[in-house]
Amino acid sequence: MSRWLVDGWQVIIGIETHVQIKSSQKLFSRAPTSLLNDAPNTRYNTFDAALPGTLPRLNRKCLDLALRAAFALGCSVNKRSSFDRKHYFYFDQPTGYQITQHYSPFAVNGQYTSPKIGLPIRIKQIQLEQDTAKSITNARTRTALIDLNRAGAGLLEIVTEPDFRTAGQAAEYVRSLQELLRAVGVSDGNMEAGSLRCDVNVSINRPGEPPGTRTEVKNINSLKFMVAAIEYEIQRQKTILETLGPKQKVPQETRGFNSETWKTFRLRSKEDAPDYRYMPDPNLGVLVLSEQHIEAVRREMPPLPDATRLRLIQTYSSSGVTERNIDVLMNLDAVRDIAYDGVVEDTVVGAVAYFELCSQGRDPKFVMDWIIQNFLGQLFALGKPFSTEYIPVAQMGDLLDLITTKQITRPSAKLLLKHMLISPSDIPVKQLAEKMDVLSSVDELSNSSSHDDPLRDVCIRAMDALPSEIAAIQAGNENVMNKVIGWIMRQTKGKVEVIRAKDILKQLLSR
Incomplete structure (x- = not known):
């Protein structure tokens, strides 16, 4: 415990996480859940606006996803729970109260061990509740506008016991919780978009003394802000207690x-x-939950991240896929929802599934390298978020097959990949490559060692066109080789393999 002391003070931290449930409808109304690009006040109905005479009706999809979260966090599910009204009068709360489960939540007494923290974190309770409206304040005009789109959206409040001792532990727990909730399809966990927000309780005390007075820091929507807020609170409270005396x-x-x-x-x-x-x-x-209902949801649970990571390591490590590669996929993954009442709401294949489908009949390391280094790299360069819907599995598989059969070079494949991301189409990949004139027509004829090798002829022309560079290479400056290779690639429109072109040049120069 002494290794977690801060200048002789023990830090005690608890976290309340508010998670927006990944449902197309709100918790107690049939209004659609708001999206980021929705115009203000376009995604609500009379119940969300608290018009007289409207009554709540529980959305079963929210309940089933809440049960998934409870199972994932090792909680006990109460077969009987109830809803409370939490009264407070702010302009972002149309009814003047929030429907929540303060006294009798549906799930309690859980335990979750984050892989990187390594310590069991106790989950006190998980409760269903409504989100508030969004207030937009204009400091210049001293006015506030209300957007009801978010009002009534389904939330899970996940409350931990005060088991954290450092800001780093708290941030790692939230990071792991994001991954866990995404993996089981409960929430997208996007803190920047407001899908996951945290309240942090911080107190300090001398070892052996009772816990100090806790301070709650509300609505933190970034991990780096969480760390900063906790560290500032520790120093602020320490200054108060050390400056004003032990009785303060x-x-x-x-x-x-x-x-x-x-x-x-x-x-x-x-x-x-x-x-x-x-x-x-x-x-x-x-709220009464039958054993049949609980078990039906349990049977539909997707694999938890730890189990998926272990399976991937055991399956693909012998092929050269590293744990770091697997962690990249796991961080990107957004598992598609299981069918609810016969409808699949999110049909986008997750990163792990995308990799495994593309790897069928292909070298897993080769597939992994192209997904991480090229697919992700191109998306980043284009400023696009990760999504496997940009290039379906079948198209990515066809592109990889063109590379492995040497019908297209890697530079040309990167060019083709960029084109497919910028201008998606249903045109077969090989046909698209032909249309762009990037198929390796030169290399197809250059697999023999005959003197009619077209690539050999291009290399000879490069030596004639760049005499000073050839002289520099012969004098020992190997770096100039890249300039000669660049000339060859331009002449062949990138249709030849760089390694093979270098080998031929070296053979010619050794004579």
Whole structure:
């Protein structure tokens, strides 16, 4: 424990994570869940706007995804749970209360071990609740606008016990939680888009003394901001206790985090449960889950990340695929939803599935290298987010086959790949390569050692066209070879293999 002390102080951290559920409809209404590009106030209905006479109706899809999260985090599922009204009067809450599960949540007493932390993290409870509307403040005009698109979206609040001792542990837990929830299809976990937000509780005390007064930092939407907020809070509380004396207490309050100053700031004094005036929601009653329902959801659970990673390592490490390669895929992966009521909402193949489908009948290391180094590299250069829908499995497989059969060179394949990303089409890959004139017509004729080798003729012409460069190579300057190879590639439109062109040049120069 001493290795986690900060200047003689013990740090205690707990995290409340608010996760938007990956459902096409909101938690208690049939209104569609808002997307980032939706115009303000276009994705809500009368219930979300709290018009009189409207009643909630639980979205079963949200419930089933919530159960997946409970199973993934090792929680016990309560067959009977209930909903409460949490009252607070802010303009982003149309009803004046939030429907949540404060007193009787549907899942409790879980435990999750993050691979990199290595310590079991206790999950106190998971509860279903509504999201609020979005407030847009204009500091210049001192006005606030309300967008109801997000109001009523389904959330999971995942509450840990105060088991963290460093900011790094807290951030690693949230990073692992993102991966876990994505893997089981519960949420996309996008912190920048607001799909995952964290409240962090921080307190410090001397070893052997009772825990100090905890301060809650609200709505952190970035891992680096989380680390900064926790570290600032530790130093702020330490200064209060060391400067004002041992009898001084840290004020119990709710704080925010300023991403410009990288400091926390006071929002309000901390409310206790009585301040929220919790009461059972009279319109919802008791949520009863049958054993058959629970087991049906459990059977549909996708593999957890640890199991998938282990399987990939055992299957592909002998082919030269590294654990680092596998981690890249795991971080990219967004597992497609399992069919719900006969409808698959997300049909995009995840990164792991994409790799495995492309690897069928092909060298896994070769496939992995092309996905990570070229596919991802081209997407990054084009400023596009990762998605396997840009180039379907069949098209990527055809491209890889053209390379392995030497019908196209690697430089030409990269050019073709870029074209396919910029201008997607259903044209067969080989036909597209013919249209772009990048098939290796020169190399197809150059596999023999005859003096009629077209590539040999190109190399001889390169020597005649670049006499000073050839002289430099003969004098021992091997770096000039790249300039000669560049000339050859331009003359052949990239249709020849660089290694073979170098071999022929070296043979000619050795004479």
